[in-house]
Amino acid sequence: MHKRTLLQGAASAALLAAAAPVFAQAQPFKIGLILPMTGQQATTGRQIEAAARLWMQQNGDTVAGRKVQLIVKDDTSLPDTTRRLAQELVVNDKVDVLAGFGITPSAMATAPIATQSKTPLVVMAAATSSITQASPFVVRTSFTLPQAAVAMADWAPKNGIKTAVTLVTDYAPGIDAEKFFRDRFLFNGGKVVESLRVPLRNPDFAPFLQKVRDLKPDALYVFVPSGAGAAVMKQFGERGMDKAGIRLIGTGDVTDDDQLNDMGDVALGVVTSHHYSAAHPSPANKKFVAEFQKANKGLRPNFMAIGGYDGMRVIYEALKKTGGKGGGEALVNAMKGQIFESPRGPVFIDAQTRDIVQNIYLRKVEKKDGQLWNVEFDVIKDVKDPGKAR
Ligand code: PHB
Numbered sequence: 001m002h003k004r005t006l007l008q009g010a011a012s013a014a015l016l017a018a019a020a021p022v023f024a025q026a027q028p029f030k031i032g033l034i035l036p037m038t039g040q041q042a043t044t045g046r047q048i049e050a051a052a053r054l055w056m057q058q059n060g061d062t063v064a065g066r067k068v069q070l071i072v073k074d075d076t077s078l079p080d081t082t083r084r085l086a087q088e089l090v091v092n093d094k095v096d097v098l099a100g101f102g103i104t105p106s107a108m109a110t111a112p113i114a115t116q117s118k119t120p121l122v123v124m125a126a127a128t129s130s131i132t133q134a135s136p137f138v139v140r141t142s143f144t145l146p147q148a149a150v151a152m153a154d155w156a157p158k159n160g161i162k163t164a165v166t167l168v169t170d171y172a173p174g175i176d177a178e179k180f181f182r183d184r185f186l187f188n189g190g191k192v193v194e195s196l197r198v199p200l201r202n203p204d205f206a207p208f209l210q211k212v213r214d215l216k217p218d219a220l221y222v223f224v225p226s227g228a229g230a231a232v233m234k235q236f237g238e239r240g241m242d243k244a245g246i247r248l249i250g251t252g253d254v255t256d257d258d259q260l261n262d263m264g265d266v267a268l269g270v271v272t273s274h275h276y277s278a279a280h281p282s283p284a285n286k287k288f289v290a291e292f293q294k295a296n297k298g299l300r301p302n303f304m305a306i307g308g309y310d311g312m313r314v315i316y317e318a319l320k321k322t323g324g325k326g327g328g329e330a331l332v333n334a335m336k337g338q339i340f341e342s343p344r345g346p347v348f349i350d351a352q353t354r355d356i357v358q359n360i361y362l363r364k365v366e367k368k369d370g371q372l373w374n375v376e377f378d379v380i381k382d383v384k385d386p387g388k389a390r
Helices: 002-026 042-059 079-091 104-117 129-133 145-159 172-187 206-215 229-238 283-295 303-321 328-335
Strands: 029-035 066-074 097-100 121-123 138-140 163-169 191-198 219-223 247-251 271-274 339-342 345-349 356-368 371-383
Touching: 029 042, 029 079, 029 303, 042 066, 042 097, 042 283, 042 303, 066 079, 066 303, 079 097, 079 104, 097 104, 097 303, 104 121, 104 129, 104 138, 104 172, 121 303, 129 138, 145 172, 145 219, 145 247, 145 271, 145 356, 145 371, 163 172, 163 206, 172 191, 172 219, 191 206, 206 229, 283 303, 303 328, 303 339, 345 371
Parallel strands: 029 066, 029 097, 097 121, 121 138, 163 191, 163 219, 219 247, 247 271
Antiparallel strands: 271 356, 339 345, 345 356, 356 371
């Protein structure tokens, strides 16, 4: 009798022990996706949310036995709001991962919360080099401005561009673009005759472009954040700067695939350097673009979408590697060193820096079948963020 009770006790204890992790894993795995869904950066939010949902549609919403739940919040690209939303997501919703981050100030404002709560913070958009140094819990799947800027500073002097004016949006990623383009361009024998900076909020490019026209450099080198490119292009055309022989070059943010097709012929021939083009001719990208467009009424994915799509892959893979257990430190460790074929090409999450290593492509805007595309014509392989070398 006594023996039986003992045995029964042991059996139910074993059952309980076995049931505990099952119970823990029955909890959904929550991803708090904070994005600008309204306001000036709204296209970034729309692209990243669509890409994250496409990833889940293609790969299911269960990973290693855990149901994955996406909680989308609109920070309207105000960093104080981003931080407040992150705090609420961590404390109230108990999210396992924070992700998104449309602009650098939003990522920077939230990094301390990631550190304090040991929550992985997956940067899918923001691109200032130093973001990954703001917390050991930051992992980036977008790009860095120095990656893109250096490639163009190497290409331009070899292609008839000896003088340039830089025009950047006046905040951290713009300063990165300006600095890394200028230093490398000078090193290669080029000359930057003027460095102009326009405000992030409600920029008016007209007076700056007039100044560039008067200075008449071989090229105008531009960085503006995703969403602002069409306005630059329009004013560049209206001032007849292309006709005056000034070439427009820059990071691929200015010929953003979200807007490119509506920019008109003034965009034709514009050369940029970037990590993603919707025209990237790989089977993986063709599939990605077709399925993204199918799920989003024909919307063409841009480089923000690819940051969101690959960010979801990195999170899924990490959750898988922890056997569904998760945990902030375990997840970040499982994100480090991931290597995979993205629709953009081969990528690698550097285990030391938690930043992305990827190809940077030189692209020229061309018309194909009546549509404008960033057509890649050269590649610099496996580019590490040059901002980390200093
Ligand atoms: C940024 O704020 O880091 C940022 C935003 C949009 C871009 C690039 C960088 O296109």
